[in-house]
Amino acid sequence: MLRRDFFKVSVASATLLQTSSLFAAKQETTTNKINKNITKTTIAICGGGFAGLSAAKFLKDLNPDLDVTVIEKKLNFMSCPFSNGWLGGVEGVSYESLSFDYNSAVNAYGYNFINETIIDINRESKTISTNKQVINYDYMIMACGIDYNYKKLFKKDLKKAQEALLKAPPGLQPGSEHLALNRMIKNFKGGNFVLTIPHEAYRCPPAPYERACMIANYFRKNNIKGKVIIVDPRIKPGAKPKQFVKAFEEIYPDIIEYRKLTNFKDVDFEKKTITVEFFDKEAMDYKQENISFEETSIIPPNKANNLVKLANIETYTQGWVKLRQPTFRTVSDEDVYVIGDAQGEYPYPKSAQMANSCAYIVAAELTARLKGEEFDYKNNMPGNVCYSMITDDKSVSITHSYKLTNKVNVSSVTSDIDKITADASKIWYKGITSDIFGL
């Protein structure tokens, strides 16, 4: 298949409203072992997020008889994409519209689904132990996402780390963090709502900037005299910088304060202050300052999910997984693949669309591998599109395309902030969720 086809198929299937039943019909196959006690599978997928569910779906598309098992601990799926719209009170975006059950996907595509917690992975014996059973695999795809690295913020102060997770939820892992943020925003009476961003890489680079816009949007619509302060170590936003700065300065100048070159240092939940270091250009040095807050969301540095460590998979020092170029196979084990946010080999944004796109490539590679065929990575590169909401009815997007020479080269195009992009983002969301959930 040509390189461009993967992105086309990935995006096209994600953006079309799937009303026809090519993939939606229930697949009754000999491998349909839904919720039975499974001990052997060909391909085990750790994680039922965008990456994992996309991989499962694409594998079954390419070979309906393939034995595929997804292992996921959460009881239901909640989307991070569009969650900021819900936090901002955008009409048509509800908690329900972000939530999906796994049943529809399993029924549609006929893969096995184990709703249990992984407690051990033994690559030598090729076994995954959950809290209830042991699964033996031939190939494993780790689509396990991220974990927070609070040690980098608070060193050994576990109590403070736990306090920060509860009182200043980062909102990058779907579920209770978003529910907490929603409560904090909807109950907000006034004052500073401080969002802090780590200088290291984190899931969904535009997320905090989009969140700032959506919180400001909510404050404005509800006449809340609040200020959203963004504490960012960067000199400009780490994603869609021109458009976000335009949003901060032209759309929300009275609400959003963008503190660039400012690093989070500490938080005092009793005094409700955040200590930051900001760069003073006059002095050409960093100075310290305390910012008071009524509510805050502190994003710690991220790293690959701890399942990677459990599986003894090698990572880079920043905590992202090393892969054998140009594949998604780990350097630690040729039979273990990593897709989605946990990988650290390629300059791919940690986004849902990228997870979906890479999942397609891995599904195709594994299918070819099982047939004893070669796979052409060079001509099958992923693609990305990422939307960020700015107001109720305007968004901005960026698309990335990649070319492999002696390294991965990327080119990108960013849209304006407009309604057309907002409309496109809704179609994209509907498409990708319909696709992976078989709706």
Add this chain to the structure above:
Amino acid sequence: MLNNTLIKKIILPSLFAVSLYATGEAHKGQTFYYYLLKSKLGYDGSAFAKQHTDKQWIHLFQNNSKDLKIKLLKENTNLKSLLYSKKFDEISPHLEAFVIEYASNKKNAPVCIE
């Protein structure tokens, strides 16, 4: 299979050497590079860091950044007053942390780039 001698004489010391250079903060080093060095050298921080591996950078920063200063002065002699100032001594640990983190043999988790 590694033997004890190899571990004790070579691997452990080199690990220790790298870990000593965690005193600076990489993001501050990036800021100092941007404001104090970029315009004089003509390329961004990422390009600067990628010039060497982490071990090569450690060597360049040893002995009060002796070899680094020689290297940078070759590129722009106007850097002399900065390189031999108290300011440079203050920012060196951060600069070092920055280039080690983004050295040519390091992979950083990517962000959306434009």
